[in-house]
Amino acid sequence: MLAPSSPRKFALFSVVAVAALVTLGVLFYQSLGAKQAMPNVSFTNLKGEKISSQSLRGKVVMVNFWATSCTTCVAEMPKMVETYKKYxxxxxxxxxxxxxxxxxxxxxxxxxxxxxxxxxALDLKGELAQSFGDVKLTPTTYVIDKQGNILKRYVGEPSFTELNSLLEKALAA
Structure with a gap:
C-alpha cells in the first residue's frame, strides 16, 4: 500500500526530472553554437617548412586529410586546387x-x-589526425575562420557550392 505522501514525492520527482531534461536540452543547444578551436599543431610541408596553427591566424584555412589510395580524395583534388586558386x-x-x-x-x-x-604535409605518426578529433575517414576537410575556429567539418567530398559560399562568408568577415 502507498503512503499518503507518495503522490507528493512522485510530483517532486517529476518536477526534478523535467528540470534536468530541460537543463540537458539547453546545454546541448548551446554546445551546437559553441565554437571549437583549431588544435594547436604544426604541419611540416614537403619542402620541410613548418607551418604552425598560430601562423595561420588571420587567414581562412582549409585542412584536408587525404590519401593517394583514396579514390574520392583523388577525384576531389582537382576541385580543391580550383577552390584554392579561386580564393x-x-x-x-x-x-x-x-x-x-x-x-x-x-x-x-x-x-x-x-x-x-x-x-x-605528411602525418607520419598520425598525430595531426589525432589532434583533429582522430580522423579516420578520408577525405575529411576542415574550414577554419580567421580567428582559428572550426566553422565546418566535411567527411567525404563536400558540396563545392556550399563550400564556396562558406569560404566567401568567412573571407569577407
Whole structure:
C-alpha cells in the first residue's frame, strides 16, 4: 500500500526530472553554437617548412586529410586546387595532410605530378589526425575562420557550392 505522501514525492520527482531534461536540452543547444578551436599543431610541408596553427591566424584555412589510395580524395583534388586558386588571393590557406598510412614517396609523386599549389604535409605518426578529433575517414576537410575556429567539418567530398559560399562568408568577415 502507498503512503499518503507518495503522490507528493512522485510530483517532486517529476518536477526534478523535467528540470534536468530541460537543463540537458539547453546545454546541448548551446554546445551546437559553441565554437571549437583549431588544435594547436604544426604541419611540416614537403619542402620541410613548418607551418604552425598560430601562423595561420588571420587567414581562412582549409585542412584536408587525404590519401593517394583514396579514390574520392583523388577525384576531389582537382576541385580543391580550383577552390584554392579561386580564393587564395583573398586570404585562403590550404594544407593537404596525407594520412599516416600513405607512403611518403606516393604523396611526393602525386603532389609533384599534379603541381599542387598549396601546402602538402605528411602525418607520419598520425598525430595531426589525432589532434583533429582522430580522423579516420578520408577525405575529411576542415574550414577554419580567421580567428582559428572550426566553422565546418566535411567527411567525404563536400558540396563545392556550399563550400564556396562558406569560404566567401568567412573571407569577407
Amino acid at each position: 587564395n588571393k583573398q586570404g585562403l590557406e590550404f594544407v593537404a595532410v596525407a594520412m599516416s598510412y600513405d607512403a611518403p614517396n606516393y604523396v611526393l609523386n602525386y603532389a609533384e605530378t599534379r603541381q599542387l599549389p598549396f601546402h602538402v
